[in-house]
Amino acid sequence: MRGAVIHAPGDVRLETLDDPKILKPTDAVIRTAVTCVCGSDLWPWRGLDTTDEAHPMGHEYIGFVEEVGAEVTALKPGQFVVGSFATSDNTCANCLGGFQSSCLSREFMSTCQAEYVRIPNAQGTLVATDEVPGEELWPGLLAVSDVMGTGWYAADAAQVKPGSTAVVVGDGAVGLCAVIAAKEMGAERIIVMSRHETRQKLALEFGATDIVTERGDEGVARIKDLTGGIGADSVLECVGTAQSMRQAMHSARPGGNVGFVGVPHDVAVDGEELFYSHVGLRGGPAPVRRYLPDLIDRVLSGQINPSKVFDLTLPLEHVAEGYQAMDERRAIKTLLKP
Amino acid sequence: MRGAVIHAPGDVRLETLDDPKILKPTDAVIRTAVTCVCGSDLWPWRGLDTTDEAHPMGHEYIGFVEEVGAEVTALKPGQFVVGSFATSDNTCANCLGGFQSSCLSREFMSTCQAEYVRIPNAQGTLVATDEVPGEELWPGLLAVSDVMGTGWYAADAAQVKPGSTAVVVGDGAVGLCAVIAAKEMGAERIIVMSRHETRQKLALEFGATDIVTERGDEGVARIKDLTGGIGADSVLECVGTAQSMRQAMHSARPGGNVGFVGVPHDVAVDGEELFYSHVGLRGGPAPVRRYLPDLIDRVLSGQINPSKVFDLTLPLEHVAEGYQAMDERRAIKTLLKP
Numbered sequence: 001m002r003g004a005v006i007h008a009p010g011d012v013r014l015e016t017l018d019d020p021k022i023l024k025p026t027d028a029v030i031r032t033a034v035t036c037v038c039g040s041d042l043w044p045w046r047g048l049d050t051t052d053e054a055h056p057m058g059h060e061y062i063g064f065v066e067e068v069g070a071e072v073t074a075l076k077p078g079q080f081v082v083g084s085f086a087t088s089d090n091t092c093a094n095c096l097g098g099f100q101s102s103c104l105s106r107e108f109m110s111t112c113q114a115e116y117v118r119i120p121n122a123q124g125t126l127v128a129t130d131e132v133p134g135e136e137l138w139p140g141l142l143a144v145s146d147v148m149g150t151g152w153y154a155a156d157a158a159q160v161k162p163g164s165t166a167v168v169v170g171d172g173a174v175g176l177c178a179v180i181a182a183k184e185m186g187a188e189r190i191i192v193m194s195r196h197e198t199r200q201k202l203a204l205e206f207g208a209t210d211i212v213t214e215r216g217d218e219g220v221a222r223i224k225d226l227t228g229g230i231g232a233d234s235v236l237e238c239v240g241t242a243q244s245m246r247q248a249m250h251s252a253r254p255g256g257n258v259g260f261v262g263v264p265h266d267v268a269v270d271g272e273e274l275f276y277s278h279v280g281l282r283g284g285p286a287p288v289r290r291y292l293p294d295l296i297d298r299v300l301s302g303q304i305n306p307s308k309v310f311d312l313t314l315p316l317e318h319v320a321e322g323y324q325a326m327d328e329r330r331a332i333k334t335l336l337k338p
Numbered sequence: 339m340r341g342a343v344i345h346a347p348g349d350v351r352l353e354t355l356d357d358p359k360i361l362k363p364t365d366a367v368i369r370t371a372v373t374c375v376c377g378s379d380l381w382p383w384r385g386l387d388t389t390d391e392a393h394p395m396g397h398e399y400i401g402f403v404e405e406v407g408a409e410v411t412a413l414k415p416g417q418f419v420v421g422s423f424a425t426s427d428n429t430c431a432n433c434l435g436g437f438q439s440s441c442l443s444r445e446f447m448s449t450c451q452a453e454y455v456r457i458p459n460a461q462g463t464l465v466a467t468d469e470v471p472g473e474e475l476w477p478g479l480l481a482v483s484d485v486m487g488t489g490w491y492a493a494d495a496a497q498v499k500p501g502s503t504a505v506v507v508g509d510g511a512v513g514l515c516a517v518i519a520a521k522e523m524g525a526e527r528i529i530v531m532s533r534h535e536t537r538q539k540l541a542l543e544f545g546a547t548d549i550v551t552e553r554g555d556e557g558v559a560r561i562k563d564l565t566g567g568i569g570a571d572s573v574l575e576c577v578g579t580a581q582s583m584r585q586a587m588h589s590a591r592p593g594g595n596v597g598f599v600g601v602p603h604d605v606a607v608d609g610e611e612l613f614y615s616h617v618g619l620r621g622g623p624a625p626v627r628r629y630l631p632d633l634i635d636r637v638l639s640g641q642i643n644p645s646k647v648f649d650l651t652l653p654l655e656h657v658a659e660g661y662q663a664m665d666e667r668r669a670i671k672t673l674l675k676p
Contacts, residue, residue: 096590099592099616228431230432253435255440260613263610264609264610267610268607269609271580271583271598271606273602275602275622277622280495280619280620282617282618283612283613284613284614284615287616290632301382
């Protein structure tokens with residue numbers, strides 16, 4: 001089969017690889033319907049995460065069950081399934097506590113920009129739809145497997161409530177999906193920090209009520225202006241830099257909450273500052289599995305349409321261009337068709 | 339009047355000071371019924387907080403209203419009142435949000451180890467009892483004004499729920515009151531980290547179910563042993579050092595919560611570590627005013643008895659001995675009688 005492999009910063013190639021096989025009785029192999037490039041894939045592409053040796057890429061996928069291991073009793077070949085970047089048995093204490101992305105058997109997916117993918121912990125990870133959805137619904141379901149699930153967790157961790165004010169830091173695909181989530185959870189005011197016109201438009205279409213283009217202390221001052229001098233009830237941090245995290249914490253009101261889903265790079269939170277802020281913090285890789293049934297329903301019923309974050313669609317063989325377009329911010333997110 | 343003044347580390351003296359006066363129409367002056375020494379008073383006593391010049395000490399108080407400013411309409415001389423170390427107007431957005439210790443008019447109390455005390459924002463800060471409580475109830479009510487209110491906030495911020503498992507890090511007066519709070523909020527298992535026999539006994543009397551004497555990684559390993567390998571639902575951090583904070587974060591399960599009320603000294607939280615832990619963090623100076631009516635009722639009805647944290651009672655003139663006994667851990671907390 002063919003799959004994407006990164007060799008060095010800026011060097012991703014589609015290569016012929018061994019077909020994935022069932023390695024454990026809890027595995028499944030799926031034939032990829034569509035996959036995509038994630039903002040976090042840009043870290044190694046940009047050389048900000050070190051890559052010692054060539055390795056496959058990709059952790060977002062939907063597809064058709066091809067083969068299942070002996071212990072995978074609830075799935076059968078031919079079913080259409082949605083998964084998550086973090087696999088989970090959905091039976092351990094952490095899964096039962098709703099944090100499947102801390103599953104005791106967790107494996108992070110990393111080979112999904114390919115025609116076929118092996119899914120560990122398949123029974124706990126994959127959610128099958130009743131029927132095979134029309135192709136027009138695939139991008140939305142693909143978004144659910146990562147960016148939409150992650151945006152949802154940001155809003156959940158930031159405790160967005162009906163009538164509240166939410167700030168979204170970051171206008172990438174996750175930030176834009178976080179706007180959808182905040183809106184669905186009933187936020188009355190949704191302020192998005194963005195300097196990019198295309199993304200601002202999509203944010204407004206998704207339900208944002210205000211756009212703030214300032215950054216750093218000026219950005220925080222604008223948020224305070226818009227929130228009676230106090231700060232927002234909920235802040236959804238969707239970037240992961242020291243600057244964005246500081247901006248998020250300073251934008252929340254005392255008693256407010258920051259949900260942070262951007263993987264932190266060189267972020268240290270000062271204990272005394274957090275203390276006196278009275279702000280609550282929770283982050284982490286999103287427990288997408290917890291939200292899958294609900295989010296799949298919302299996409300299938302047309303209640304939400306996160307597919308709009310995909311503004312570039314390419315055949316899998318053009319995967320490198322998919323990375324490059326996102327790196328240069330020509331595309332928000334690239335969909336790849338095997 | 340007489341009041342305690344710190345001149346240098348280890349040097350606290352009772353001196354004759356000017357009687358406090360009404361400075362603003364929102365002030366009141368109270369005659370102190372009883373006051374006490376706080377664990378946080380030991381930071382300057384030990385020279386760990388720098389003291390540039392001599393200044394008064396103390397932020398815990400209950401007493402009798404002596405005089406009120408023109409705008410203090412709900413209080414009258416002779417009333418018995420309980421306050422908090424952080425004053426609040428109880429009308430601003432932060433107060434209405436339940437975080438009175440972030441009141442926009444907040445002033446921290448700092449002159450309470452004295453016969454008389456000026457209370458800023460008196461109307462929003464002081465809660466009067468219906469009658470003057472018997473003297474035997476004063477220590478419990480004094481505890482409510484700080485350590486009991488702070489322990490309650492630790493449990494609240496750590497989201498202690500009925501049937502849950504709570505860990506209390508720290509066996510000082512706040513930690514011991516946090517045990518009371520966790521028990522009142524329905525925690526089924528309350529694990530206290532303590533190496534001090536007297537405090538262990540009091541913790542067990544207050545409702546602790548397990549004592550862990552190990553610290554650092556060994557302490558965390560013991561907590562994991564006691565919680566099915568996962569960690570606790572709620573961790574109440576009542577110390578404020580880098581070590582205690584690390585211990586608290588590592589003792590919580592993914593999806594669990596740490597409420598931290600020890601004022602952090604040289605604490606930095608690693609963003610990536612917090613991210614992958616899935617642990618929620620909230621800290622800060624306790625919004626005691628939010629809890630006062632409820633906690634006063636619990637003390638007056640005998641539902642809780644936090645007065646037991648006072649294991650040394652001294653006349654105000656022996657204030658220095660009160661500090662020293664706590665510094666040497668001969669006393670958990672010193673009550674001072676003017």
